[in-house]
Amino acid sequence: MLLLQVIVGGLLLGAIYALFSSGLTLIWGMMNFINFAHGEFVMLGMYVALLVVTWLAGGPAAFGFAAAFALFVLGVAVYAGLIRHVMRGPMLAQILSTFGLALLLRYTAFFIFSANVVSLPPTALSGTIDAGGILVSLPQLVAGVTAALLTLAMHLLLTRTTVGSQLLAVAEDRSAAMLMGIRPDRMQALAWGLAAASAGIAGALMATSYPWSPSVGETFGLTAFVVVTLGGFGSVPGAMYAGLIVGLIQSLSAYYLGPIYKDVVVYGLFVALLWLRPQGLMGKA
Amino acid sequence: MRKQRGLAACLVAGFALAPAFAAQAAEPVKVGILFPLTGNAAAAGQASKAAVEVAAEIVNGAHPELANIPLAKDAGLPNLGGAKLELTFIDHQGNPSVAQQQALRLITQDKVHALLGAYQSSCTFTVTAAAERYGIPIMVGDSAALNITQRGFKWTFRATPIATDYAATYMRFFDDMKKAGRQIRSIAVVNENTDYGTSVADAVEAAAKQNNVPVAIRIPYSASTTDVSAQVLQLKEKQPDVVIFISYTADSILYIRTMKNLDYLPPMTLGDDSGFSDPSFVPAISDIGQGLMNRSAWDVGKPGSTTAKINEMYKAKTGRELDDTSARNMQGFLALADAINRAGSTEPGKIQAALKATDLKPEQLMMGYRGIKFDETGQNVLASTYLIQLKGKEYALVWPQQAATAPLEWPMKGWK
Numbered sequence: 001m002l003l004l005q006v007i008v009g010g011l012l013l014g015a016i017y018a019l020f021s022s023g024l025t026l027i028w029g030m031m032n033f034i035n036f037a038h039g040e041f042v043m044l045g046m047y048v049a050l051l052v053v054t055w056l057a058g059g060p061a062a063f064g065f066a067a068a069f070a071l072f073v074l075g076v077a078v079y080a081g082l083i084r085h086v087m088r089g090p091m092l093a094q095i096l097s098t099f100g101l102a103l104l105l106r107y108t109a110f111f112i113f114s115a116n117v118v119s120l121p122p123t124a125l126s127g128t129i130d131a132g133g134i135l136v137s138l139p140q141l142v143a144g145v146t147a148a149l150l151t152l153a154m155h156l157l158l159t160r161t162t163v164g165s166q167l168l169a170v171a172e173d174r175s176a177a178m179l180m181g182i183r184p185d186r187m188q189a190l191a192w193g194l195a196a197a198s199a200g201i202a203g204a205l206m207a208t209s210y211p212w213s214p215s216v217g218e219t220f221g222l223t224a225f226v227v228v229t230l231g232g233f234g235s236v237p238g239a240m241y242a243g244l245i246v247g248l249i250q251s252l253s254a255y256y257l258g259p260i261y262k263d264v265v266v267y268g269l270f271v272a273l274l275w276l277r278p279q280g281l282m283g284k285a
Numbered sequence: 286m287r288k289q290r291g292l293a294a295c296l297v298a299g300f301a302l303a304p305a306f307a308a309q310a311a312e313p314v315k316v317g318i319l320f321p322l323t324g325n326a327a328a329a330g331q332a333s334k335a336a337v338e339v340a341a342e343i344v345n346g347a348h349p350e351l352a353n354i355p356l357a358k359d360a361g362l363p364n365l366g367g368a369k370l371e372l373t374f375i376d377h378q379g380n381p382s383v384a385q386q387q388a389l390r391l392i393t394q395d396k397v398h399a400l401l402g403a404y405q406s407s408c409t410f411t412v413t414a415a416a417e418r419y420g421i422p423i424m425v426g427d428s429a430a431l432n433i434t435q436r437g438f439k440w441t442f443r444a445t446p447i448a449t450d451y452a453a454t455y456m457r458f459f460d461d462m463k464k465a466g467r468q469i470r471s472i473a474v475v476n477e478n479t480d481y482g483t484s485v486a487d488a489v490e491a492a493a494k495q496n497n498v499p500v501a502i503r504i505p506y507s508a509s510t511t512d513v514s515a516q517v518l519q520l521k522e523k524q525p526d527v528v529i530f531i532s533y534t535a536d537s538i539l540y541i542r543t544m545k546n547l548d549y550l551p552p553m554t555l556g557d558d559s560g561f562s563d564p565s566f567v568p569a570i571s572d573i574g575q576g577l578m579n580r581s582a583w584d585v586g587k588p589g590s591t592t593a594k595i596n597e598m599y600k601a602k603t604g605r606e607l608d609d610t611s612a613r614n615m616q617g618f619l620a621l622a623d624a625i626n627r628a629g630s631t632e633p634g635k636i637q638a639a640l641k642a643t644d645l646k647p648e649q650l651m652m653g654y655r656g657i658k659f660d661e662t663g664q665n666v667l668a669s670t671y672l673i674q675l676k677g678k679e680y681a682l683v684w685p686q687q688a689a690t691a692p693l694e695w696p697m698k699g700w701k
Contacts, residue, residue: 002518002521002522005514005518005547006514006515006518008512009512009515013511013512032358063374107323110323110327114321114328114331115327115328115329115330115331115536116328116331116564116565117328117534117535117565117569118562118564118567119538119542119569122572126548128545128547129413135546135547135548137547140546152665175502206511209542210511210535210536210539210568211534211535211542211545211565212539212540213325213327213328215323215324215325215327215537216511217507218509219511220511250512251512251514251515252515254506254512254515254516255515255518255519257502258504258505258506259505259506259507259510259513259515260478260505260506260507260514262515263507272623
């Protein structure tokens with residue numbers, strides 16, 4: 001029974017990892033661009049949720065949408081204001097620009113929200129469900145299921161819709177896409193918006209169960225990189241499986257080996273997998 | 286008109302400064318202070334910074350209402366011609382190597398006369414090493430790891446109680462509880478895995494062994510973790526009677542919430558200060574953590590008492606009540622200021638000698654220590670602590686019984 005409890009907890013956590021990692025992998029797949037500020041997007045999503053709850057007394061649906069919308073706008077703005085320009089610069093400038101952005105966002109958050117640890121007050125989502133002896137906290141359940149559905153939706157958007165085809169077309173061959181009448185700039189801005197929105201909504205979902213402070217983005221950013229690399233750069237389904245796997249491994253190893261070993265196990269498997277399959281689980285070689 | 290007023294101001298200033306110039310000693314005394322002002326423990330670092338600023342204000346200004354605290358009554362340090370204390374705050378982000386670099390910078394570039402710091406024991410380790418190398422006295426206000434004062438250092442002084450003092454206190458408390466007929470068959474120790482958590486947990490485990498209290502499970506974990514369900518399930522399986530948490534802030538909140546989510550309520554939860562004393566902790570868990578215990582050498586005391594007045598000063602500055610961690614840093618700073626004054630000089634060697642001769646009585650302190658007197662390792666041998674329990678939205682002093690202001694409730698109610 002305890003084993004089942006550990007597995008359920010790990011999968012729910014993994015679903016959220018999958019959601020915010022899918023945003024990171026989308027940007028990589030679209031533009032071969034690494035966004036080091038992705039963890040900070042998650043962190044901002046958490047604060048948006050907090051503001052909506054404390055100022056507007058909004059419920060989970062309200063702060064979920066608010067976080068997604070606010071971060072979508074931020075994502076597009078970041079693309080238009082920063083990324084579009086540094087894309088023309090040398091590789092190093094591209095890498096360091098989002099690193100700088102991460103620090104800017106983190107320390108702005110320190111400035112505005114202070115360094116205090118905050119947590120979301122109880123919402124309509126508080127409580128625990130007893131499913132035949134397995135206790136699942138309602139916020140974690142809703143967060144996990146929503147995250148899984150959104151990741152799936154992101155995958156369907158990319159593979160089954162015109163917009164998705166246009167996004168992938170730009171990713172595959174920018175000039176050819178232009179010749180077909182697709183505006184790459186617009187598509188890339190959309191990709192950044194979607195990526196940031198997925199991080200934002202993941203943050204809002206996480207906020208229902210975890211206390212945080214502005215430095216929380218570091219932890220999430222690192223997790224996202226592991227998930228994306230494990231799943232294969234640019235693959236949304238890969239990020240989804242990898243997210244679930246990482247969540248599960250963390251839970252199982254924390255329970256059986258002790259919490260200080262869980263990262264050892266995760267990173268150990270990570271290195272081993274890269275050695276065997278450098279392109280990740282579902283990446284293209 | 287304007288010119289005349291300016292002239293008058295110059296004259297007044299000239300007269301006011303004259304005695305100081307005559308003494309040639311009113312140059313400020315520089316104290317470098319290292320705390321984590323950003324990062325995981327930033328909230329605690331910021332709270333301690335505000336507390337030390339209040340302590341400096343008590344020394345630098347005239348506060349006859351706090352007359353039992355040394356140096357409060359008159360402005361500045363009388364033995365140094367009324368010199369003021371000048372504080373330089375440095376953020377080490379909770380990173381030991383940054384802490385060491387910044388300590389070196391304070392010593393070699395800012396030429397500080399003394400140091401105070403540095404919250405996380407891991408950072409205090411590196412900072413004290415730098416101070417030792419350059420021969421600059423350092424006061425450790427709150428870091429609890431045992432071996433900070435066990436490396437034969439001559440320049441490190443620590444006012445706060447340490448891991449072994451706390452462990453001994455917990456055992457005395459368990460003894461009292463057993464005598465009162467409460468069952469303590471086994472305990473669990475959950476600790477964050479840096480110097481602080483590890484050393485306190487080691488001390489608790491050792492003391493428990495000595496006192497024949499079985500430790501059912503020990504769980505070290507990393508404080509930056511985002512999920513502790515597995516750990517709580519481990520506790521649930523072992524069913525200890527007391528769970529001792531040696532944790533920082535976000536992780537403490539996460540544990541209490543996860544315990545509620547997984548419906549695990551031990552008879553008693555005992556926090557080892559730090560996270561449990563962080564200003565964010567109580568508001569986040571007060572609805573589900575009723576009756577959990579914590580340690581504190583700080584107690585606000587009755588209205589009108591010195592401690593209550595100090596708390597008012599702190600509240601006016603920050604809008605919050607003074608907490609134990611910040612108060613211990615404040616006490617450390619006041620003890621350091623007292624020593625600098627008795628040294629009558631900013632020479633490091635003289636400050637060191639004065640620190641060695643420190644002998645503060647309980648009535649001269651703002652904390653519940655039995656005094657401040659350093660042994661040859663630099664550790665305060667008169668340090669001790671109270672135990673407090675969460676009732677409503679505040680902690681109340683419940684042990685030892687002779688100091689208690691409220692009855693102890695056992696088992697804890699939690700969310701029930």
